[in-house]
Amino acid sequence: MLIKRPSDIAPSEITSKSLFESRREWMKMASGLLVAGSGLISMEAEAGFQKLMKSPLSTTGKDDPINTLAEITSYNNYYEFGTGKDDPAQNAKGFKARPWTLTVSGEVGKPQTYDIDALIKRIPLEERIYRLRCVEGWSMVIPWVGFPLATLLKEVAPNSNAKFVAFESIKRPKEMIGQQEEVLAWPYVEGLRLDEAMHPLTILAVGLYGDILPNQNGAPVRLVVPWKYGFKSIKAVQNIRLVQQMPPTSWNRANSREYGFYSNVNPAVDHPRWSQKTERRIGEFSRRPTLPFNGYANQVAHLYQGMDLKKYY
Numbered sequence: 001m002l003i004k005r006p007s008d009i010a011p012s013e014i015t016s017k018s019l020f021e022s023r024r025e026w027m028k029m030a031s032g033l034l035v036a037g038s039g040l041i042s043m044e045a046e047a048g049f050q051k052l053m054k055s056p057l058s059t060t061g062k063d064d065p066i067n068t069l070a071e072i073t074s075y076n077n078y079y080e081f082g083t084g085k086d087d088p089a090q091n092a093k094g095f096k097a098r099p100w101t102l103t104v105s106g107e108v109g110k111p112q113t114y115d116i117d118a119l120i121k122r123i124p125l126e127e128r129i130y131r132l133r134c135v136e137g138w139s140m141v142i143p144w145v146g147f148p149l150a151t152l153l154k155e156v157a158p159n160s161n162a163k164f165v166a167f168e169s170i171k172r173p174k175e176m177i178g179q180q181e182e183v184l185a186w187p188y189v190e191g192l193r194l195d196e197a198m199h200p201l202t203i204l205a206v207g208l209y210g211d212i213l214p215n216q217n218g219a220p221v222r223l224v225v226p227w228k229y230g231f232k233s234i235k236a237v238q239n240i241r242l243v244q245q246m247p248p249t250s251w252n253r254a255n256s257r258e259y260g261f262y263s264n265v266n267p268a269v270d271h272p273r274w275s276q277k278t279e280r281r282i283g284e285f286s287r288r289p290t291l292p293f294n295g296y297a298n299q300v301a302h303l304y305q306g307m308d309l310k311k312y313y
Ligand SMILES: Nc1nc2c(c(=O)[nH]1)N[C@H]1C(S)=C(S)[C@@H](COP(=O)(O)O)O[C@H]1N2
Pocket: 072, 075, 076, 077, 078, 079, 080, 132, 133, 134, 135, 169, 188, 216, 217, 218, 229, 230, 231, 232, 233, 234, 235, 236
C-alpha cells in the first residue's frame, strides 16, 4: 500500500494547514506497518505521533517563520553521509534506522537500554519549534518532535559522580559512506554539562513536521540543543553515558582552537576564520543579526553566570 507521507507532500500543502491536521489526514489512510526510511516503525509507535502536544517552549514569533520541509530535508550537515549540503539527502536513503536501541549508562543507579519505538510509544511527544544556528553562519527554524532529554536522565537516576553527559553516534562505514574517509574520527561524539543536559530546552528529537525523523536529519533519534551551534546536536544517537570528566567532542578534537566544548551561539565571539555577528536564514536573501544564545538567553544565560564566554567558547 502506498501512503502519501508528509515527505511526499509539497511544502505548500503543509504550510496551508496546521501540522497536526496534515498529520491526522494521512494517519487516517495508514494501516499496519509504515515504511520509515528503509526500516519499519510499528503502528503503536506511530500512534505516539498522533498525540503530539504543542509546547509552550516553542519559538513561534512572526520573525521566525518555520522553514519548509523541503529546506529542512535537503540542506543538511551530516558528514557520515558526505560533506556537501545535498549529500545526506541522497546518501542516507538506505540507512537502517530501525530497529534501534539507545543505551543510557555510566554514573547512574539504573542503566537502561531502550528500544526507540517502545520509547516513542511510551513517552509523550511534543512539538518543539526551535531555531537552529550552524557555526558556519546559516540558520533555520525547525518544528521538531521529541521529548526532554531530562525525562530519560531522571529515569536512570544519575549518581553524585555524574557531572557531564557524553553522546555517541554510530559507526557503520558500509551504510555511512562518508565514514570511509577519516574526515572526522568516527563515530561522531558530543557532550554537555549535566545541567545543560537537564535543561528543559534540551530535547531528544524523534521527528519533525509531525512525522518520524528523516534519515538525513538524524533518524531515528538525535539531540537538539537550540542555544548552541548546530554541531552539538548530534544525530543518530546510540549511546548516552553520564560521566565524571568533560568528554571529548568530535569538532573540538578535530580543531580545538576553532570549536570549543561549550559552543554556545555567541555573536560577540567570532570564529577564527569568520564573523559570527550575522547569519543567513535559509530561504531569506539578506543576513540577519545572530542573537546571544541563539535567542534563548532568557532561559539559559544563568547556566553560564560568572564564566568568561570568550575563554569558554
Ligand atoms: N552524527 C552527526 N551529527 C551531526 C552532524 C554530523 O556531521 N554528524 N552535523 C551537525 C551540524 S554541523 C549541524 S549544523 C546539524 C544539522 O542538522 P540538520 O541537518 O538536521 O539541520 O547537525 C549536527 N549533527
